[in-house]
Amino acid sequence: MTAKRISPDQLRSRRWLDGETMRAFSHRGRLRQLGFSPDDFDGKPVIGIVNTWSDLNTCHGHFPERAEQIKRGVLQAGGFPVEMPAITLGEILMKPTTMLYRNLLAMETEELIRSYPVDGVVLMGGCDKTTPALIMGAISAGVPLIYMPAGTMLRGFWNGETLGSGTDHWKYYAEYRAGNVDASVVDEVLAGASRSSGTCMTMGTAATMMSITEALGLTMPGASSIPAPDSNHGVMAAATGRRIVDMVWEDLKPEDILTAASFDNAITVDMAIGGSTNAIIHLVAMAGRAHIDIPLSRFDEISKRTPWLANIRPSGKFLMEDFYYAGGLRALMRELGDLLDGDAATVSGRPLGESYAEAPLHNDDVIRRRDNALSADGGTVVLSGSLAPDGAVIKQSAADPSLLKHTGPAVVFVDRADLDARIDDPDLVVTADSVLVLQNAGPVGAPGMPEWGQLPIPKKLLEAGVRDMVRISDARMSGTSYGTCVLHVAPEAHVGGPLALVRDGDMITLDVEGRRIDLDVSPEELAQRRADWTPRKKIPERGYVSMYAEHVTQANRGCDFDFLHAGAAIPEPEIF
Numbered sequence: 001m002t003a004k005r006i007s008p009d010q011l012r013s014r015r016w017l018d019g020e021t022m023r024a025f026s027h028r029g030r031l032r033q034l035g036f037s038p039d040d041f042d043g044k045p046v047i048g049i050v051n052t053w054s055d056l057n058t059c060h061g062h063f064p065e066r067a068e069q070i071k072r073g074v075l076q077a078g079g080f081p082v083e084m085p086a087i088t089l090g091e092i093l094m095k096p097t098t099m100l101y102r103n104l105l106a107m108e109t110e111e112l113i114r115s116y117p118v119d120g121v122v123l124m125g126g127c128d129k130t131t132p133a134l135i136m137g138a139i140s141a142g143v144p145l146i147y148m149p150a151g152t153m154l155r156g157f158w159n160g161e162t163l164g165s166g167t168d169h170w171k172y173y174a175e176y177r178a179g180n181v182d183a184s185v186v187d188e189v190l191a192g193a194s195r196s197s198g199t200c201m202t203m204g205t206a207a208t209m210m211s212i213t214e215a216l217g218l219t220m221p222g223a224s225s226i227p228a229p230d231s232n233h234g235v236m237a238a239a240t241g242r243r244i245v246d247m248v249w250e251d252l253k254p255e256d257i258l259t260a261a262s263f264d265n266a267i268t269v270d271m272a273i274g275g276s277t278n279a280i281i282h283l284v285a286m287a288g289r290a291h292i293d294i295p296l297s298r299f300d301e302i303s304k305r306t307p308w309l310a311n312i313r314p315s316g317k318f319l320m321e322d323f324y325y326a327g328g329l330r331a332l333m334r335e336l337g338d339l340l341d342g343d344a345a346t347v348s349g350r351p352l353g354e355s356y357a358e359a360p361l362h363n364d365d366v367i368r369r370r371d372n373a374l375s376a377d378g379g380t381v382v383l384s385g386s387l388a389p390d391g392a393v394i395k396q397s398a399a400d401p402s403l404l405k406h407t408g409p410a411v412v413f414v415d416r417a418d419l420d421a422r423i424d425d426p427d428l429v430v431t432a433d434s435v436l437v438l439q440n441a442g443p444v445g446a447p448g449m450p451e452w453g454q455l456p457i458p459k460k461l462l463e464a465g466v467r468d469m470v471r472i473s474d475a476r477m478s479g480t481s482y483g484t485c486v487l488h489v490a491p492e493a494h495v496g497g498p499l500a501l502v503r504d505g506d507m508i509t510l511d512v513e514g515r516r517i518d519l520d521v522s523p524e525e526l527a528q529r530r531a532d533w534t535p536r537k538k539i540p541e542r543g544y545v546s547m548y549a550e551h552v553t554q555a556n557r558g559c560d561f562d563f564l565h566a567g568a569a570i571p572e573p574e575i576f
Helices: 022-033 063-076 099-115 130-141 167-177 183-192 205-215 231-250 260-272 278-289 296-305 320-326 328-339 352-356 416-422 459-463 523-532 543-551
Strands: 046-051 080-085 120-125 145-149 156-158 161-163 380-385 388-395 405-413 435-438 470-473 485-487 507-511 516-519
Touching: 046 063, 046 099, 046 231, 063 080, 063 120, 063 231, 099 130, 099 543, 120 130, 120 231, 130 145, 130 205, 130 278, 145 205, 145 231, 156 183, 167 183, 167 459, 205 260, 205 278, 205 328, 260 278, 260 296, 260 328, 278 296, 278 380, 296 380, 296 388, 320 328, 328 352, 405 416, 435 507, 470 507
Parallel strands: 046 080, 046 120, 120 145, 380 516, 405 435, 435 470, 470 485
Antiparallel strands: 156 161, 380 388, 388 485, 405 507, 507 516
């Protein structure tokens, strides 16, 4: 990277704090109201700490302590830290889905940065949608940034069994529905899997996005793999605070770090870790904010050349705590070797390759060697075909191999309410060969594209021992989920995509190797159905949901707002 330094009078915050205008006097005076004198901030970078903590965000319970540690690092490096709370996206308790509000947090982050006198930011996130939202907003704001990952929680235990959050919940809930365990067991399993602060400790969306962000070069080296309760996590928080001050002086901005090669690195890591399918949507949206276009075909190109190395649930057998002890993401990136662009820039000021050049690999069952990969290609596959003209995805590493090439009759549910009402009906016409189809669960149709894509197996089939079926929807699914689930079908049903035209009994063919998902119905019949089709659901006429439905893009375009995804930077605010 080219060495450059700015002087104190070039700090962005000086526009607010320097001079003898009425506003400058007011700004300095009001900071005194908060207990700060000019000695605290004169000539120093003002560092915004964007904190997504909340009592209702189960992943971020340790953030108050981490924020103080980041502040300590900022002060040590000669900066002036200011904490800036932002809306929290708590994956578990926020309804109907945090995805509906990802773009709201992105907007808030961008406007927080733009409207206040900050020279650089530390982004505190981890719970699924907070990571892409914070980064999307900060990229658009254009100031130096570092992302501080929440880290994963400790591995779970119950009755002598090691538990993975989410994944084992789905497993035991299926057994409960099958009548094999009672409700108290499900409660005990959930309690055993919820032992500390931090995100899910499976390779769910949270762990995936934290790993991807390190591969993008937006975290300190090694930050993404440290468990939340580990003392090294606090050490990393302070180091992050120190580094962001230096980044401000170096004027090292997102545009200096994020390139097409950076995003190729992130996609490669996503495939090698068997990451969440949600990562595809988020990466497309994040890249769009950096004015980089990623077609879905790029994911498949990289998947075909990238071995799956991380033996982590729900696709593998270990957990993220084991991943950390095995060497973490740096060990995995070193094993990927020439599949990564080691010259890519990072927030550390050094090339990405230097961060993992000497990283040891302590357990090559948790992190496989390339010559002993779990699979020769990546965990996620992109599909296209007559049912998904603009694409769909499937996590092949978490699917039943016997179902990766399958043809069966559709059993259609027109929305989530219909699914809940009929899935356990003993008279439901369904067999293990059927293909379960959920419509109207996409970005506009739900709205917000909830994680409904792991459709439940009908109770009568669970009781017969069936544990996986082909399932198709325009929804997403949790990264902790598993099964042969085709997701993100685009265009979605609500806007008239072919998924809207599927009827009970239609034959559907899934061919993962051929990268196809097809509806075996004649064009003439589909044309007649389309002529008879109307959208199923009215969208609210006011409020955020109305704006969301009007402006959200489809899954293959990242589900960002069309007016935020690209375009020229917004000018700095006038200060009168």
